[in-house]
Amino acid sequence: MKKVFSRPRSLKSTPFHYCAGCGHSIIHRVICEVIDELGIRGITIGVPPAGCAVVAYNYFDVDMLEAPHGRGCAVATGIKRTLPDRVVFSYQGDGDLAAIGTAETFHAANRGENITVIFINNAVYGMTGGQMAPTTLLGQASTTSPPGRNAILDGHPIRMSEILSNLEGTAYIERVAVNSAQNILRAKKAVKKAFQCQIDGAGFNMIEVLSQCPTNWKMNAVDACRWVDEVMSKTFPIGVIKDTVKGRKDAD
Amino acid sequence: MSDKILIAGNWAIGEAAIRAGCRFYAGYPITPQNELTEYMAENMRRAQGGTFIQAESEIAAVNMVLGASSAGARAMTSSSSPGISLKQEGISALAADELPAVIVNMMRGGPGLGNILPSQGDYFQATRGGGHGDYRTLVLAPASVQELADLTMDAFDLADKYRNPVMILGDGMTGQMMEPVEFGKPRPRRYNEKYILKGAGDGKSKFVRALILDALRMEEHNWKLVRKYRVIEQNEVRFETYKTGNARLIIIAYGIAARIAKGAINRLRDSGMKVGLIRPITLWPFPAQIIRDTAERIDRFLVFEMSTGQMIDDVKLALEGRGHVSFYGRPGGVVPTPAELAKAIIQEYRRVLA
C-alpha cells in the first residue's frame, strides 16, 4: 500500500505539550516537512526561544541551541557567522521578537544576516499566562490589559514585518496563517521559500505566522481559527510583504 | 629573533586572542576598552575565518558569542563596567550551557555610569558569578601588559578545559599603558568535537539548553557544576608573592593596585620596613591557602584595592579569624601613587608594629 502521510523525519515522535488547537504544533510540522523536502536536516541548526516553544528541541530532530529570551537573532548570528554553510533558523514569539528582543531582531535584519526567522505572532504572551504582547490588538483583553488594549495607555500593536521590510538588509518577508488547510499550504510554501532564500545567500528572511492561542484568547479551537480571519488579519494582513528574490527559481 | 613589541594593553589582548585562535569577536564601544574593539575590527577579519561584529549592544554581543561558541569558535567579547552588567544574562547562559568564552572587563569607576577612569569596583560582580543563578566564572587579574597577553591566551585554554566562561578583569590603566610584550606560543586547541553544534549530519541531533524544568534534574545540574568548580579551585589557583620572606606586614592587592603596591614596598624596604605582597592572579578561584599559610608566620595584613573594599571579604574568609586585616581603598577612579600608598602603609606599620 502506498504511504501518503507520515511524520516528517525531522520531527521527533515526542507528543507535543501544546494546548489543543495551538498554532505552534502546526508550524513545527510545517518547518520539519520543509527541512525534509530540502534535504537539509543534517546541516540545520535551530534556535528556540523562551516562550511556549521553549522546549522545541524536544520536537525538532535537528541540532538546537536555546537562546535567552529575545536574543534569538543574536545567537543565530553567532552560529551562522561561524558556520556560514549551515542553515540556521530562529523560532521566536511576539514578546520575544518584538518586545525584549526588538533590538537584536532589528539589527540582525539590518546587517542582512543570512538567517531564517520564524516569527510566531499569537498576539499574546502565551507561556507566562496571557499578558499583553507588543502585537496584542487594540481592544483585545489580556491579563495586563484587562479592559482591552488602550492605544493611549498601552500603545499600538507593532507590525514588525512591515517595519523590517524597510531595512535594506531584508530579502524576503511574508506573513502567513495556519488557521485553515489552505493557509497551512501557503505557509509551507513561504517557509520553504525562506529557507531556500537562505541557502541561496539572499540575506535576512522572516516568516511571520499568525498563530492561534485558544487558551489565552479564551476560545475554542474553531473560534480561534475564525478569529484569525475575521479579526487578527485585519491588523496583520497576510501576504508577501517584501520579496527581493522574486525573479529566482521558486523552491517548489 | 625575539618577538618583543611595544604595545598597549588593550591591543595586546586582541593580538594574544587572535594568536590563540580566537575567531569570533563581538563588542560594543565603551571607554576605556575601545582600543580592543578597534584592534579586533582591524585584524579579526584578516585572520582566516575570523568574524568581527560591532553589535547593537553588549547584550547582543554576548549572545552572539554564545551562538559562536556553541558552533565551535573560540569566541570573545569585551567591555567595561556598565557594559559588563548588560552581559550578565549571557554569561549566566554560557555557564549554564557549559560553553567556553572569554569576557574582558576593563573596569572603570562606578556605580552607574560612573566615570572612565581605572577602578576595581567590579570584584564582587566578577567573582560571584555576576548574573543570576548558582555559577562561577574563572577570573584572571593581570598586572602588566605582558600578563594581559599571557593570561588572554591562557583564558581560552581554561575556558575550553572547563567549558566555562573566563573573565579577564583588568582596568582602564592596564588597558591603556604601553609596555614591551613577547607573545607566547599558543598551545593547540583541545576541545572535544562532541560539544560543538554543527548540524546532525546523518546522526542523532543534539541540543544545548539552560532550561531544566524538573527540580531534581536542575538540582543535579547545579551539583554537577559545583563538582567542576571544586576541580577548578584545586587546579587553577594562581598568585605571586613578593618579598614576603621576612615580612612583618603583608599587603594583599591585585591587578594595577598590586603594581602600585610593589612600588610602595620597594620604597619602604629601602628605609628598612619589612613589607611584602601577596598578589592574587586568579580572583576566582581565590588563593586562600597561601594567605592562610602566610598567617602562620605573619599576622598583619593590609588589603589595598581601588574600591571601597571587596576583595577584603575573601581575605577575611581565607583567614578564618586569624591575623589582623586592615584596609586602604581608593574608589571612583582615583589611582594613588606608590608614595601615597607607602604613606598609608607606614601609618599601619607604625600603628601595629611599633
Ligand SMILES: Cc1ncc(C[n+]2csc(CCOP(=O)(O)OP(=O)(O)O)c2C)c(N)n1
Ligand atoms: C529575561 C526574561 N524575562 C522574562 C521571561 C519570562 N518569559 C518567558 S516567555 C515570555 C514571553 C513569551 O511570549 P511570546 O514571546 O509571545 O511567546 P509565546 O509563549 O506567546 O509563544 C516571558 C515574558 C524570561 N524567560 N526571561
Ligand code: SF4
Ligand atoms: S498557551 Fe497558547 S501559545 Fe501556548 S501552547 Fe497554549 S495555545 Fe499554544
Ligand SMILES: [Mg+2]
Ligand atoms: Mg506570543
